[in-house]
Amino acid sequence: MADISLRNVSKRFKSVTAIDGLSLEIADGQFTVLLGPTGAGKTTTLRIVAGLEKPDQGEVWIDGRNAQDLEPASRDVTFVFQQYSLYPHLSVFDNLAFPLRSPARRVAEPEIRKRVEDVASLLRIAHKLKNKSTQLSGGEMQRVAIGRALVRSPAIYLMDEPLSSLDAKLRGDLRLELKRIQQDLGATILYVTHDQIEAMTMANRIGVIDKGSLIQVGSPREIYEDPDSVYVAQRFGQPQINLLPAGLLPNGALPRNAVTVGARTEHLGLKKDRSGQALVEWVEHLGDQNHLHLRLGEHQITTLTPPDTPFKSGDQVAVELMKPLYFDARGVRLRSA
Amino acid sequence: MSQALTTAHSVVAPTPLARRIAATIVILYALVSMIPLAWILMTGFKTPPDSIAYPPKLVFQPSLEGYCNLFTTRTRQTADYIQSLGPPQTICDEITRKRDMVIAGPSNYAPRFWNSLIIAFGSTFFAVSLGVLSAYAFSRFRIPLADDLLFFILSTRMMPPIAVAIPIYLMYRKLGLSDTALGMILLYTAVNVSLAVWLLKGFIDEIPREYEEAAMIDGYTRLHAFFKVVLPQAATGIAATAIFCLIFAWNEYAFAVLLTSGEAQTAPPFIPTIIGEGGMDWPAVGAGTTLFLIPLLVFTVLLRKHLLRGITFGAVRK
Numbered sequence: 001m002a003d004i005s006l007r008n009v010s011k012r013f014k015s016v017t018a019i020d021g022l023s024l025e026i027a028d029g030q031f032t033v034l035l036g037p038t039g040a041g042k043t044t045t046l047r048i049v050a051g052l053e054k055p056d057q058g059e060v061w062i063d064g065r066n067a068q069d070l071e072p073a074s075r076d077v078t079f080v081f082q083q084y085s086l087y088p089h090l091s092v093f094d095n096l097a098f099p100l101r102s103p104a105r106r107v108a109e110p111e112i113r114k115r116v117e118d119v120a121s122l123l124r125i126a127h128k129l130k131n132k133s134t135q136l137s138g139g140e141m142q143r144v145a146i147g148r149a150l151v152r153s154p155a156i157y158l159m160d161e162p163l164s165s166l167d168a169k170l171r172g173d174l175r176l177e178l179k180r181i182q183q184d185l186g187a188t189i190l191y192v193t194h195d196q197i198e199a200m201t202m203a204n205r206i207g208v209i210d211k212g213s214l215i216q217v218g219s220p221r222e223i224y225e226d227p228d229s230v231y232v233a234q235r236f237g238q239p240q241i242n243l244l245p246a247g248l249l250p251n252g253a254l255p256r257n258a259v260t261v262g263a264r265t266e267h268l269g270l271k272k273d274r275s276g277q278a279l280v281e282w283v284e285h286l287g288d289q290n291h292l293h294l295r296l297g298e299h300q301i302t303t304l305t306p307p308d309t310p311f312k313s314g315d316q317v318a319v320e321l322m323k324p325l326y327f328d329a330r331g332v333r334l335r336s337a
Numbered sequence: 338m339s340q341a342l343t344t345a346h347s348v349v350a351p352t353p354l355a356r357r358i359a360a361t362i363v364i365l366y367a368l369v370s371m372i373p374l375a376w377i378l379m380t381g382f383k384t385p386p387d388s389i390a391y392p393p394k395l396v397f398q399p400s401l402e403g404y405c406n407l408f409t410t411r412t413r414q415t416a417d418y419i420q421s422l423g424p425p426q427t428i429c430d431e432i433t434r435k436r437d438m439v440i441a442g443p444s445n446y447a448p449r450f451w452n453s454l455i456i457a458f459g460s461t462f463f464a465v466s467l468g469v470l471s472a473y474a475f476s477r478f479r480i481p482l483a484d485d486l487l488f489f490i491l492s493t494r495m496m497p498p499i500a501v502a503i504p505i506y507l508m509y510r511k512l513g514l515s516d517t518a519l520g521m522i523l524l525y526t527a528v529n530v531s532l533a534v535w536l537l538k539g540f541i542d543e544i545p546r547e548y549e550e551a552a553m554i555d556g557y558t559r560l561h562a563f564f565k566v567v568l569p570q571a572a573t574g575i576a577a578t579a580i581f582c583l584i585f586a587w588n589e590y591a592f593a594v595l596l597t598s599g600e601a602q603t604a605p606p607f608i609p610t611i612i613g614e615g616g617m618d619w620p621a622v623g624a625g626t627t628l629f630l631i632p633l634l635v636f637t638v639l640l641r642k643h644l645l646r647g648i649t650f651g652a653v654r655k
Binding site: 051052071077079081083085087088089099104105148152 | 547
């Protein structure tokens, strides 16, 4: 196991700046998730840690050593790619054994067999070991790809959206499985995704990344409850946070310079009231809960209600803000109020 | 759902009539293109009189005379002398004696054939080896002026190779490469390598980099990853390229005539010389040509399996 330290790392591809002065400390045994939209520099960050790209500026330290001149093979990291990239000419067994047969390791064949079988049963693909890797379903392929990382027990696991190509059910299963494996092994994992649920459920720490810069780092709870900016607030929570002009809804003293009010379900108090300022446009029944769509003048508000909600479309409701989030004109969070 | 799909497909499926027309065209074409081959094959088994009979004989008594003549040189002898010899040792002895001749020794066909094998397979090996390495480099590394270099490599194919025959002839004379197997291997490699680079680059471009990157992170060097991961997946492209290179090197005639005359002569310039030895010996020519076809046929059949594209499909999601 090892820690990772990225120090002011920058990387440009021709005229595009992929990473711009990114610094991040990842402690030993931590499950860190980098969350951001496509093109934010998540994958490039992973590739720099893996040694597949050289940073233009800045340093990467792995396990207390400057990794600048270390080849990927000698960094003791493993990489699960977004595309599973199983070797099509090899069987599942040989795919899993491939890292152990590398010239850098030279593990004895009986030991290889044992480790491959252990990992295969952990990932529930033991019955597929003899298959060609091309004869597997998407979920099985992805489990083999994860297995190829586990079989080596490296210091650091790097994962690039490993679940993005799976269907919802499988994604949920593997999410739990990954989290369990990480806890069992105490592994250091740097995981990249654009899926807030993956980030919230698996991470010890989340780093929100945009345009090559780290915007905020914190525990899932901190990031959710205490975002530094509109951008971060918008990335978490279902339905998405409602952004309203300050002063639209009655609340106490506004912080100075507050321009925008961010309100999630927990910040909104709703009451049926004939003279209320908002109109229920429609109610979406999701089964375990409802989405309530409100119209407030020219603004939309979406919030959650329990399934036995008394609201129905056409109702007038009074909306009250309860400790919402305030942002200034540049989208920066204002905490003093 | 599957029902609907089947119906949708059957719209574009050929009707029985279209199928029949297509089959007729294919069979006609196959017949037309196979007639020369059949002619050569039959001529090889005819006797010399049958081979020049007019109208041509489609039904004839097969004979091994062509093959005997191909592999031997013969001298004409008097009947008395032939009588004085013991009983014929081989079937070729027997055939030859009927024509008042005896076998004087082996012909040059076998060594010329061997030259063809060495030169064609040797140059194919080098062209494909060099081609796969440079194609990999062009595909994976940022090479300064890569596009210009690739164009330069392609441009060597833009004129007929024979246009540079005279300079090459003079160069080879000076360098002592004239009429050597090494010289011919170098020449055919040079002609084929541009084709190999371009063909293989396309195939290697299609192999995702993630494979090597995964291998390199897993403790392999780039070279190891190249051999363990890239080469097996490029097998299809390598097989196709090797077949193209071999076909060129095997059939090449003009340079072979110009640059080889003795030691290193290949089969293509040798076969026509058979005609001159002792009259119009068409059966020997037919026999020599038939045998000449076999190595290419075997090579292509052996590599057929690798030409099936399917093996590398599906393990990387695009």
